[in-house]
Amino acid sequence: MSTKKLFLLFIAFFVSLGWVHESEAAGLQALKLGVNDKLTGIEAVSVKDSYYVPLRDLAQELGWTLNGLSDGISVNAGGSSLKLLNDHATATLNNGSKVAMDTFLRGGKLMVPVRVSALLGYTISYVPEQYLLRVQNSAAKLNDAAFVSQYKKELQPMTGTGSQTPTTSGTTTPVNSGKPGTTVYMTFDDGPSATTTQLLDILAKYKVKATFFMLGPKMNTYPEQVKRTAKEGHGLGLHGMTHRKEKFYASPAAALGEMNNDNAILKKITGSGTSLIRPPYGSKPYFTNAFRDKVLTQGYHLWDWNVDSDDWKYKENSAKIYNTVMSQVHNLKKSQSNPIILMHDQKATLKVLPQILETLKKEGYHFEIITKDMQPHNFWKDYR
Structure with missing residues (x-):
């Protein structure tokens, strides 16, 4: 096994545990995001070697509640919550501590790093060779190998995406x-x-x-x-x-x-x-x-x-x-x-x-x- 492949597997292991920020992984591509046992249509885009997804879309898939506040957006995921501050650089956790959390607008959508889910108690699986990027909690029944096997044909880099947004008329x-x-x-x-x-x-x-x-x-x-x-x-x-x-x-x-x-x-x-x-x-x-x-x-x-x-x-x-x-x-x-x-x-x-x-x-x-x-x-x- 090559040194590069060993490095990627090493990074993938720690990302899956939520211990490593996705920006530390190399060679990222636009991928479809897996949520528990479902491969969603959410496009995870690579920006500065980190994966970002639309907050509203992610919240809808995971059943999170979003509330607009004067200083940011609160994200509630059952027993866990955090606040994304309006500075687009910081999040406040339940215990009051602050962590770096870069966000930005893309096509009118607020984009957040996938790792926001790890801060809310979810596990992130990232295996670059199999194009796997998945967020899961105890509701997931499939392990990563079974997930990859089920969606093998669909787990491919997304090309030519992100250039269009649906409109209310279907165009x-x-x-x-x-x-x-x-x-x-x-x-x-x-x-x-x-x-x-x-x-x-x-x-x-x-x-x-x-x-x-x-x-x-x-x-x-x-x-x-x-x-x-x-x-x-x-x-x-x-x-x-x-x-x-x-x-x-x-x-x-x-x-x-x-x-x-x-x-x-x-x-x-x-x-x-x-x-x-x-x-x-x-x-x-x-x-x-x-x-x-x-x-x-x-x-x-x-x-x-x-x-x-x-x-x-x-x-x-x-x-x-x-x-x-x-x-x-x-x-x-x-x-x-x-x-x-x-x-x-x-x-x-x-x-x-x-x-x-x-x-x-x-x-x-x-x-x-x-x-x-x-x-x-x-x-x-x-x-x-």
């Missing part, structure tokens, strides 16, 4: 493959409307995909526009039914009822619903913890924005809207944050939108839609 859209802060998310509230067709025409002309947070009654009025929005691969989101503070925010149950009714209309028109929501007037200050606990525990994901066009206020003053958007976009560039631009599905938007799209493209931005797999961006930093 695909490119994941940000450029530098941080080069992706922009155009979002439109309050539609559909009599001018949605023209709005979609503009987006098609510039080959831009956007995300629409729509109102239930308006979808009933303009069902063909909703169908076209879905067919052309735009993101679909919910904005409620009434857009009236005294009704939507009457109680947490009222807010959930509006989103459920809105979703039922979307399903009736397009055949599929969505988990993306944006409450009327944004989530602050009205969408408090009581509202979020009621609504988000039903599988919805809360999205706000970080660029407000104020197009509802400036109406036909296109120059003011344009300058308002671009000044905020340029401020975000300093922090390498991806702009999430709030606009409205209204006639006045049609006049200024082409200029905004042209400038953003000239400045090197590319456009993506919001999907359910992305880490939500909202004013409360609630990442459920």
Whole structure:
């Protein structure tokens, strides 16, 4: 047996015990992640010789509970828990101690090292020659040899993956493959409307995909526009039914009822619903913890924005809207944050939108839609 092979087996043994950080292993490739006795579709990607996976996907497979906090995300796995801090470099354990834990965003998903599972009591198996990367606990029935035997054909390096993310319409859209802060998310509230067709025409002309947070009654009025929005691969989101503070925010149950009714209309028109929501007037200050606990525990994901066009206020003053958007976009560039631009599905938007799209493209931005797999961006930093 060669020295290199002995070294890899040595490393694999200690990684499987959770004693060695994956970055100490060499020659990593993108692999499918095994979870207990299942080979999942989760792509474990190699970054700086360490394997990373999307936190939300891993949590779903292992039944973990995620809660957004002001200083990070708590991860609860039965009797064990930890907190991933917002610095993207540290985790706090149950006993209060801190450990290094690099995380980053990839295509809108929070990526965490596979070793986070070892800190929560799981065992990691890594055998590079057999392309095995597996997280398991006492629920696993197969040993590693049996697991490899069962999935031998599927245990191969993943090539050409990670370039696409599913959209709500079943099509695909490119994941940000450029530098941080080069992706922009155009979002439109309050539609559909009599001018949605023209709005979609503009987006098609510039080959831009956007995300629409729509109102239930308006979808009933303009069902063909909703169908076209879905067919052309735009993101679909919910904005409620009434857009009236005294009704939507009457109680947490009222807010959930509006989103459920809105979703039922979307399903009736397009055949599929969505988990993306944006409450009327944004989530602050009205969408408090009581509202979020009621609504988000039903599988919805809360999205706000970080660029407000104020197009509802400036109406036909296109120059003011344009300058308002671009000044905020340029401020975000300093922090390498991806702009999430709030606009409205209204006639006045049609006049200024082409200029905004042209400038953003000239400045090197590319456009993506919001999907359910992305880490939500909202004013409360609630990442459920």
